[in-house]
Amino acid sequence: MPNKTHHHVAEKTIIPMNYKINELFETIQGEGSFTGQPSIFIRLQGCPVGCSWCDTKHTWQIELDDQVSPDIMLAKKAETSQWSSFTVAEIFALVQDKNFQAKHIVITGGEPCMVDLTPLCQLFEQQGYSTQIETSGTFEIITTEKCWVTVSPKINMRGGYKILASAMSRANEIKHPIATEQHVDDLKALLALHKVENTAIYLQPISQKKRATELAIATCIANNWRLSIQVHKYIGIE
Numbered sequence: 369m370p371n372k373t374h375h376h377v378a379e380k381t382i383i384p385m386n387y388k389i390n391e392l393f394e395t396i397q398g399e400g401s402f403t404g405q406p407s408i409f410i411r412l413q414g415c416p417v418g419c420s421w422c423d424t425k426h427t428w429q430i431e432l433d434d435q436v437s438p439d440i441m442l443a444k445k446a447e448t449s450q451w452s453s454f455t456v457a458e459i460f461a462l463v464q465d466k467n468f469q470a471k472h473i474v475i476t477g478g479e480p481c482m483v484d485l486t487p488l489c490q491l492f493e494q495q496g497y498s499t500q501i502e503t504s505g506t507f508e509i510i511t512t513e514k515c516w517v518t519v520s521p522k523i524n525m526r527g528g529y530k531i532l533a534s535a536m537s538r539a540n541e542i543k544h545p546i547a548t549e550q551h552v553d554d555l556k557a558l559l560a561l562h563k564v565e566n567t568a569i570y571l572q573p574i575s576q577k578k579r580a581t582e583l584a585i586a587t588c589i590a591n592n593w594r595l596s597i598q599v600h601k602y603i604g605i606e
């Protein structure tokens with residue numbers, strides 16, 4: 369039974385969570401099953417995983433000296449490690465203010481799953497947006513049930529982080545960057561270990577290299593997997 373005596377409940381100060389944002393922009397999703405979908409990208413700062421071929425190395429370090437105002441972060445013309453801190457309400461207000469028309473939010477990074485993404489996804493979903501996250505699967509994925517989770521598993525990367533079984537089972541799609549046969553073998557071992565059966569598998573050639581692309585095409589055909597070719601890089605958009 370609930371206790372009905374009137375005891376004094378200490379007032380809790382709720383400090384809204386802040387997200388460190390490196391970039392926020394509207395573009396076309398260039399990867400995975402949402403390819404072609406106009407999307408609002410929220411790129412969070414910070415990633416310890418250390419993939420040698422990572423195309424967003426400027427998001428790795430969180431330096432306090434790199435904290436800038438929202439205006440400076442939004443006006444960036446080049447990739448830098450500068451970031452700005454926002455509450456969920458501020459992010460939503462910014463998206464309204466920019467008059468973005470996309471109704472799909474992609475949260476990427478950096479590694480977005482170092483923080484709880486629930487408040488962010490929840491607010492956008494309540495406002496009629498769909499949400500998606502791009503993650504390495506090396507941190508527990510804390511987000512809404514509806515959120516589409518793209519796991520891009522990272523095997524033997526410099527940071528020493530391991531892919532989590534919970535991430536493999538939460539994945540709505542698995543998107544694996546490949547350049548060598550070793551990457552294909554690593555993926556096959558991972559899928560067998562985690563008994564992945566009904567999740568769409570995408571191969572993504574690392575850095576648009578010709579050999580990587582040819583390997584990805586042949587491997588997709590041989591295994592009935594899908595190809596993801598980072599369309600944005602071919603057409604020169606963000």
Ligand SMILES: C[S@@+](CC[C@H](N)C(=O)[O-])C[C@H]1O[C@@H](n2cnc3c(N)ncnc32)[C@H](O)[C@@H]1O
Nearest residue numbers: 421422423424477478479502503504520574575
């Ligand atoms: C930059 S990461 C950020 C999100 C998260 N840290 C992750 O790895 O999924 C976004 C996507 O780009 C992929 N990626 C990174 N560098 C790449 C490259 N040089 N070529 C192809 N895909 C790459 C990642 O594997 C991931 O699927």
Ligand SMILES: Nc1nc2[nH]cc(C(=O)O)c2c(=O)[nH]1
Nearest residue numbers: 396397398399476502600606
């Ligand atoms: N257009 C576009 N599509 C993307 N899909 C995943 C991206 C990422 O960096 O996570 C990305 C990106 O940076 N740009």
Ligand code: SF4
Nearest residue numbers: 415417418419422504
């Ligand atoms: S996990 Fe993602 S952001 Fe981090 S180094 Fe690897 S590709 Fe880059």
Ligand SMILES: [Mg+2]
Nearest residue numbers: 423424476606
């Ligand atoms: Mg990218």
